[in-house]
Amino acid sequence: MSLWQKTLCYYWKKCYDLSMKNFQLAKDFWKKPGFILFLILFSFFLREFFLSAVFPIFSGQDEARHYNTVQYLNEPKEKTWEIQEAKRLNEKKNLDTYNFSEEIISAGNATEIFAFKSSLDRMNFPLGSVGKNEDLINSRQWQPLNKKYPPDITGRGHQDLYHQLGALIEKTFSEQSILVRFYLIRVFSIFLATIFIFLAYFVFKNVGFSPYQSLLITAIISFQPKFSTYMTNINYAPLMFVAFSAFTLGGVLILKNGLNWKNGILLLLSVVVGILSKGTSVILIPVLLGIFGYQSWLLWKKTKQTQINWKYIFSITLAIIFILSLFSWIYNFKSFLPKTENGTFAELTSSLFEYLSKSLPKIDSSAKNYWGDLNWVRNDYSSIFTNAIWIFEIFSAIGIIWILFAKRKMELLVEKKYIIFFIAMIVALQFGIRFYDWRTFSISGQLNLGTPGRYFLPNLISHMALVFVGLSVFFREKKYLNFTMLFWTILMFAFLFHSIFNIIVFRYYL
């Protein structure tokens, strides 16, 4: 071979090797956890964007009230417009009896929201993409001011962080139509929900699931139908969900790496954000104390009594005092107790049994609601999905009990400390919600609050982690657990897409 031929061959081989290397990198790029996580988050965000369009204005849970709270926060402090005293009649299907802003009442009537909400009738849609009264709504003839007092706003009104942030959006786009402002706040909820899913991945990865398994469980959460539909609403729940996910991650990181300033701040910040979002977040406080208590105990074991780290003890005590002060500033603690005539133990016990006899039979519907059973159309096949899920959950529960009480040492996918932490999260939320429901029952004698499934969604991350930890006990090889997770992913995808196209879109537009 001549010199130029050898040179040509050399560079040709180099080019070929480089091309193959790039091809291999590109070929494997789609398998990278970072890319797949991006796809999960991006598809979730777009899906939620679509769902936020599908759900008509004010169709979410108490959505008009939440949006009215946002508008109320945006009002000038000096009320220079005419205000009338009006009793909150809140008649169903009559928006005029609600003490909402003039704009909400008028826009709601213009969009015929109750026609949309009818399960039997269908809207008479005009041709084209402009609603019958859409130009009227966009002409902004109505004022976003509450003219009927007391205004119908959520319990803590101005104290809620979500509504304050929503009010910022409302103020920034104050020159735009209500349709723009309203749906932008829905997009804000979707953004928060995306953060929830993003943090979920890191929770799973840090407790011991492999990157692939973490992606699968994250995908399952992103496809969870109730979570998907709930997060499109204007509601303080999405911000609380972020607080719960951040708290779960903070707790996991502390259990994994020990307490340091980063993990500590994440945990404390999530509690603060949670409490400032929705009262339910107070249940994070006992769990927080539990984590600090556990860390203190570990520290105590490590150090001899003479080597107490007073700086550490002082910081922990200060943090606890701060949290409890915040809690007592926001809440009147005594008002939390159930009401009975004389407050005796016998009366409390009797009230509790009465409450449980009415509430426990509703667990079935609550569980179905948790997964996204809408019950809007005949034969929506939701029971097929929920029954399949419950079968897995029964085995998972057996697995968890086995792990916790097994005498012999087991090789665990996830260490016991994380399992106990997740169980603590679930028990705390269950106890908190049911206790508050009991309290409401003790005052009114009826299940006015109830325990709809969506109330338990903040612990979706802990729940799903426990489901697969419990199931892992039954599989010797990792691949069988992966298959189970993959099956769940497809099941959730089917449940969600069926809900979107065959139930929700069908109900409102077909």
Added chain:
Amino acid sequence: MIFTKILNNAKYVFLGLFVLVLVLVFGRFFRNWSFPDATWTLEKGEKMSISEEKEKEAIQKFTSAQNNLSRIDILFGSSKIGKGGTLDLEIFDKNCDTKMRESRIRTKEIDSDKFFTFSFAKIPDSKDQIFCLKLSFSDWEKDKTRSAQVFTQENTTPSNIYFAIGEEVFEGRTVSMRPAYQESSFIGNIQTSIDRISQYKPPFLKDTYLLLITLSFVIISIITVLILILS
């Protein structure tokens, strides 16, 4: 042996399962993808019994308002149907002679909160045509005492031509029903759906943007699951 083979080819099993899911979910959607005539309302008026007996068969004649009739929603009342039965909707020409379409629904229960959706292949030139609907119920256990209760309502509009149960004619009444129509093409269906969802939405959730968002989320969601299966 077969089990081992399945496990070794698990990737393809899950792919097959996923494809089946897509077919079932979107198959149902495409089957029912039509636009109801909102001038027909489903009301819970007087209930009447129907069964497979000739004298208990409901006959409804109505004028179709548009082309591409492809679905009829009918509201039934709570009915004691034992283990279950089959609701049969047959669509004939105006003389009730030539059968054009048929739709059957097997059901284990009938309650009065939700309507039944009878879908069939679209009838292209249905506008201003009179159709004869025959609605009957057959019990799985052939118990002749069981029947389905169908809601009827007052309807004196010109589109209501005739309603009878067996030989008994009821003037000014119809079955609580609502016809639905497709557009002439698949693209037409997409356009109408996007138009409807776009109403009362801000500019960034209308028309082309909405269409792009819809297509994107469906495609990317499917790709995500495919990648998870193939990883």
